[in-house]
Amino acid sequence: MKGMTIIVKKVSEILCGVIFLYGIYIVLHGHLTPGGGFAGGVIIAGAFILLIIANGSEKVSLKRKETGTSFTESGAILAFLAVAASGMVVGTVGLFFKNYLPKGHIGRLLSAGFIPVYNIVVGIEVSAALITVFLAFVIFREEVLK
Amino acid sequence: MxxxxxxxxxxxxxxxxxxxxxxxxxxxxxxxxxxxxxxxxxxxxxxxxxxxxxxxxxxxxxxxxxxxxxTRKELGVKWASKTVAYIVGSFVFLILFMYFFEKVTSVLSVFGEHLLRMSEAYIEPGAKDTGSANLVTGVIFDYRGYDTLGEATVLFTAVMGVLTVMRLKGRKEE
CATH class of the missing domain: 1.10.246 (Serum Albumin; Chain A, Domain 1)
Structure with a gap:
């Protein structure tokens, strides 16, 4: 995929960092404000997709093919399972998805026990999944055109 | 609106x-x-x-x-009399459906005003149980944790499917 004109490149360079930060904000504040892992993950993936569309696929290093993002995605879903399964070990009554961390004050950033952790893991999973699908379309198409 | x-x-x-x-x-x-x-x-x-x-x-x-x-080619399709009949039929069905939908739903209470006993059990102690100020996140990661795990797994499986179907050339042996 080829890049676009210099105007698009410059604007996307400025914007994609801001979009990335906004996605992280949405993920971290998932238990306080509307949003969460799914919405924030899609926004983070959007920042990367914007960068790739504007600059062409050569700018982002695609040497390792799709395995990088695919590995991140698989790792994130394994981490989700591990965090959920850790509730089975802790305490006298073990339960899958047990929220054994202290709850804290409602409304603080560090509260709600494991919910922020689940949000972060799901955010990584969703963003990596979307980038993987997008890269699959870009890379496999270039492979065919060669 | x-x-x-x-x-x-x-x-x-x-x-x-x-x-x-x-x-x-x-x-x-x-x-x-x-x-x-x-x-x-x-x-x-x-x-x-x-x-x-x-x-x-x-x-x-x-x-x-x-x-x-x-290629974005335009198709030179002419409208057969059958197509017109289908479209008219769909519109008649649509108007009838909207009419009866309005009639049925006007009997029900207004959306969001009446709480079910089931949802009261989540809304009232929700913030205290989960510690999350956003009730939606509290529900999807605490009360309905298995649901979210299933959704994440569905996404994972979908990506695996896309990678498998889209790969036209086989992976090279190294």
Whole structure:
């Protein structure tokens, strides 16, 4: 995929960092404000997709093919399972998805026990999944055109 | 207000089926997605609206990119009398459906005013049980944790499927 004109490149360079930060904000504040892992993950993936569309696929290093993002995605879903399964070990009554961390004050950033952790893991999973699908379309198409 | 947007969405969907040009079909399809965003906002579901607006924008960009790469030929299809009959039939069904839908739902209580006993059990102690100020997140990661795990697994499986189907050349032996 080829890049676009210099105007698009410059604007996307400025914007994609801001979009990335906004996605992280949405993920971290998932238990306080509307949003969460799914919405924030899609926004983070959007920042990367914007960068790739504007600059062409050569700018982002695609040497390792799709395995990088695919590995991140698989790792994130394994981490989700591990965090959920850790509730089975802790305490006298073990339960899958047990929220054994202290709850804290409602409304603080560090509260709600494991919910922020689940949000972060799901955010990584969703963003990596979307980038993987997008890269699959870009890379496999270039492979065919060669 | 909601009804106007719904009618606009139905119109956009029908136009995107009937459009001669693929690009205008995709743009008309965008009406459906962004109309859904406004619907979610009117129904006071900002979480869903956030996801929907981002997903809709990304899908629209990808679809436009795909169409600009394709041939985008117009089809010289003539309208047979059968097609006209189908369209008229669909419109009659649609009008009847809307009429009876309005009649049935006007008996029910207004959306969001009456709480079920089931949802009261989540809303009242929700913040205290989960410690999360956002009740939606509290429900999807605490009360309905298995649901979320299933959703994440579905996404994972979908990506595996895309990678398997899209890979036209085999992986090279190293």
């Amino acid at each position: 909601l009804l106007v947007i719904l009618v606009l969405m139905i119109g956009g969907a029908i136009f995107s089926l009937e459009a001669r040009d693929l690009l205008s079909a995709v743009v008309a399809y965008g009406i459906v997605g962004f109309g859904l965003v406004i619907c979610f906002l009117i129904l006071q579901a900002p979480d869903l609206a956030l996801v929907q607006i981002v997903v809709e924008t990304i899908t629209l960009i990808i679809m436009v990119a795909v169409i600009l790469n394709s």
